[in-house]
Amino acid sequence: MTIQPLPAFEPPYVMAVFTNVRTADETGFAETDARLNALVQDNPGMLGYESARTPGGLSITVAYFRDHETLTAWRQDAEHQAAMKHGRAHWYESYTLHVATVERSHGYVRDA
Amino acid sequence: MTIQPLPAFEPPYVMAVFTNVRTADETGFAETDARLNALVQDNPGMLGYESARTPGGLSITVAYFRDHETLTAWRQDAEHQAAMKHGRAHWYESYTLHVATVERSHGYVRDA
Numbered sequence: 303m304t305i306q307p308l309p310a311f312e313p314p315y316v317m318a319v320f321t322n323v324r325t326a327d328e329t330g331f332a333e334t335d336a337r338l339n340a341l342v343q344d345n346p347g348m349l350g351y352e353s354a355r356t357p358g359g360l361s362i363t364v365a366y367f368r369d370h371e372t373l374t375a376w377r378q379d380a381e382h383q384a385a386m387k388h389g390r391a392h393w394y395e396s397y398t399l400h401v402a403t404v405e406r407s408h409g410y411v412r413d414a
Numbered sequence: 415m416t417i418q419p420l421p422a423f424e425p426p427y428v429m430a431v432f433t434n435v436r437t438a439d440e441t442g443f444a445e446t447d448a449r450l451n452a453l454v455q456d457n458p459g460m461l462g463y464e465s466a467r468t469p470g471g472l473s474i475t476v477a478y479f480r481d482h483e484t485l486t487a488w489r490q491d492a493e494h495q496a497a498m499k500h501g502r503a504h505w506y507e508s509y510t511l512h513v514a515t516v517e518r519s520h521g522y523v524r525d526a
Contacts, residue, residue: 305470307435364512396523400476410502
């Protein structure tokens with residue numbers, strides 16, 4: 303499978319950018335990530351999310367939502383809240399969250 | 415030096431998220447990146463930028479601007495335009511750009 307960035311969606315949409323540096327504690331992270339990913343797939347107002355992680359450095363996750371209502375519901379989801387709480391206690395050295403409305407977007411894919 | 419995500423800025427501000435997959439061609443990339451970084455440092459309306467890159471996978475760069483005017487000027491900068499053109503020709507397999515206005519943000523840093 304070829305890795306590609308998620309495509310440009312139809313504006314306006316909502317984007318949450320989560321930049322973070324992880325602790326050395328990886329316990330439970332992959333399982334929780336997979337579980338949250340499954341929840342996201344089931345939510346029609348969530349357009350998708352994607353991550354990049356520099357080894358030993360910064361991680362950036364970007365989540366895309368159809369509207370603010372979808373984001374609010376996701377923020378209040380009980381499993382997501384438990385994961386955020388656990389993350390602050392164990393997985394994150396530091397993080398910043400930026401919540402924004404996307405006004406324009408475009409994409410490019412090289413010709414094969 | 416401890417790596418940290420950039421802090422939450424005072425909303426509203428403008429955020430450009432550039433998600434991409436690179437080609438194998440690294441020629442000139444580091445030099446151009448350093449040069450653009452220097453230009454960004456000199457621009458008072460640019461709040462900063464940060465990147466993460468999964469080896470063999472996705473890269474995400476996020477740039478933060480005080481306002482849309484600063485972003486427009488940066489998009490029109492001649493050196494930046496030359497770099498974007500060269501990037502499409504050589505460095506990027508695929509990319510997506512999302513331009514957004516940040517409405518809220520917050521950060522967390524673990525106690526030492």
